[in-house]
Amino acid sequence: MRHSIPKFWRKREGYYQILLTRCKTCGRIAYFTYIKCPYCGSGDVELVRSSGRGVVEEYTISYYRIEGAEEYLPRIIALIKLSEGVKVTGELVDVDPSEVSEGMEVEAVLRILSSDDPHGLIYYGLKFTPIIKGS
Amino acid sequence: MRRVYVIGSALTKVGRHFNKGYKELASEVIDKAINESGLESVDLVIVANMLSDSILDQLDISTILMQNLGMTKVKALHIETGESSGLAALEVAWTAIKSETAEKVLIVGVEKATEYPTYKINKVYSKVLDYETESIRNITPPDYAALIMKAYLRKYGLKREDIAEWPVKMHENASRNPYAQLNFKVNHEKVLNSMIISDPIRLLDTFPIGDGAAAIVLASSKETGSSKAEPVELVHTSSAVSVQVHLRDDLTKLPATAAVVSDLRMKFNEKMINEAAIELHDSYSIYAYLLIEELGLAARGEAPKIINELEFINVSGGLKARGHPFGATGVYQVAELHKLMTSGLAGRRFDGKYAIAHSMSGPDYNARIALLQRVI
Structure with a gap:
């Protein structure tokens, strides 16, 4: 088993949609479901659902081999600025590495992160895919 | 006290x-x-x-x-x-x-x-990042180093080859250090043509296992x-924690290191850093450039121009070439600086008053600093 089932299940909402933490004290918004604001430490926070759309700010094509994710090489890891103005790091899929560029519009999609092959659990999470113009 | x-x-x-x-x-x-x-x-x-x-x-x-x-x-x-x-x-x-x-x-x-x-060690090492938001989604430390390097190149209008000098210098230093893992020399061409890890980070930009x-x-x-x-004398130790990479406004700054450096500047003579022997945490060569700037040894974006003017910086060869036995690395740095100030290291001896060890985890998720001072 690659991941603990309760650990994954507990965070399922944040893994299956992009939830942002909005701080009512300092006003900043951060990607992921934090208990307290990562900027100021205030516990007065609320979760906000992101549109899941954004643009690529920086990206890297990674050949760094890690156990359990060998089949996803190369990975395209991007820093994406969401339409809410918040940044998130994530993997880009359904695109050839040569076609990725800064400024490319992307949206979140649900994909396999890893699996307990051949007969075990499949762990899903969000990755990003280019938005096809006109769609 | x-x-x-x-x-x-x-x-x-x-x-x-x-x-x-x-x-x-x-x-x-x-x-x-x-x-x-x-x-x-x-x-x-x-x-x-x-x-x-x-x-x-x-x-x-x-x-x-x-x-x-x-x-x-x-x-x-x-x-x-x-x-x-x-x-x-x-x-x-x-x-x-x-x-x-x-x-x-x-x-x-x-x-x-x-x-x-190595692929198993890579996986475990990636857990220095937040498991729930980063490593579970296959995001790894060299990926961050690559994003940070691209941001740096873009911000200052530099080319990849403009920051290939660091590994050359580190391998040169390591070639004289009997405790270094990679004690062979490399040149720019070898650095720039080595295997891609996370583009533009190449094998010779990273530490060996x-x-x-x-x-x-x-x-x-x-x-x-x-x-x-x-x-x-060990006169000062300090540490700080920073926010995750995606929460940073400027990728080219290392907030935890900035905090420990600012603390050091407040407590000691400002010029001390410029005159000290330093061992810094160059897990990826881009971090060396950023750290030199955070330490105030070069203006922002200017580190590539002054690399060869820095004499007593990572005399050991740094993480890049001395190696990076993870949890032991900070102890190595202090032991090396101690040797450098006393019996000598890599055929050199540092006669100055101060020596600084800087260490961090991941992309500056925490940073630590120690200051040694010669007893007169």
Whole structure:
């Protein structure tokens, strides 16, 4: 088993949609479901659902081999600025590495992160895919 | 207030010690460091190690190590703060002596990173990031280094080849350091044509995986024991934590390092950093450039122009070429600086007053600093 089932299940909402933490004290918004604001430490926070759309700010094509994710090489890891103005790091899929560029519009999609092959659990999470113009 | 002195240090060559376990590696440096200090015993042992649970299948490594080395009359602790564990151990040891809860402290940094193939170590090492938001989604430390490097190149209008000098310099330094893992020289062409890890980070921009052990003996009095080395004072330790990479407004700044450097500047003479011998945490060569700028040795975006003017910076070869036995690295840095200020390291001796060790974990998720001062 690659991941603990309760650990994954507990965070399922944040893994299956992009939830942002909005701080009512300092006003900043951060990607992921934090208990307290990562900027100021205030516990007065609320979760906000992101549109899941954004643009690529920086990206890297990674050949760094890690156990359990060998089949996803190369990975395209991007820093994406969401339409809410918040940044998130994530993997880009359904695109050839040569076609990725800064400024490319992307949206979140649900994909396999890893699996307990051949007969075990499949762990899903969000990755990003280019938005096809006109769609 | 009590003062803290480094009265002994020892290190072993970083590399693939297939014939030695962590106990053998630790035992060797403990004996050497204690012997150099002239002490008969210590009050407290602090073990810095990052991978004991995941790679060595060992919890409570400090207890088990003491049991195996016949040191059951000594208090022992294990410290882990990711890649900066070594300097964290030093910070705790410094506090123990300053607070008069210990007089003589032995710090042992030990890591066995070659027990499994690299892809397994890569996976475990990636856990220095937040498992729930980063490593579970296959985001790794070199990926961040790559994003940060691209942001730096873009911000200052630089080309990839403009920042290929660091590995060349580090390999040159390591070629003279008997404790370095990669003691061969490289040139720009070799750096720029080495295998891509996370583009634009290439193999020769990164540290090698290796085992190692280093030890330091600290004491409250420089007259303690019959130290064979000149005493050096450990005058300051500090640390800070920063936010995750995706929460940063400017990727080219390292917030935790900025905080510890600012603390250092406030407490000591501003010029001291420019005159000090420095060992800094160049896990990826881009970090060396950013750290040089955070330390104020170069203006923002100017580090590539002054790399070759820096004489006593990573004399060891740095993480890049001396190697990076994770939890032991901070202990290596301090042991190397101690040698450099006393008996010499890599055929060189530093006669200046101050030496700085800087360590961090991941992309500056935490940063730690230690300041050594020659006792006049």
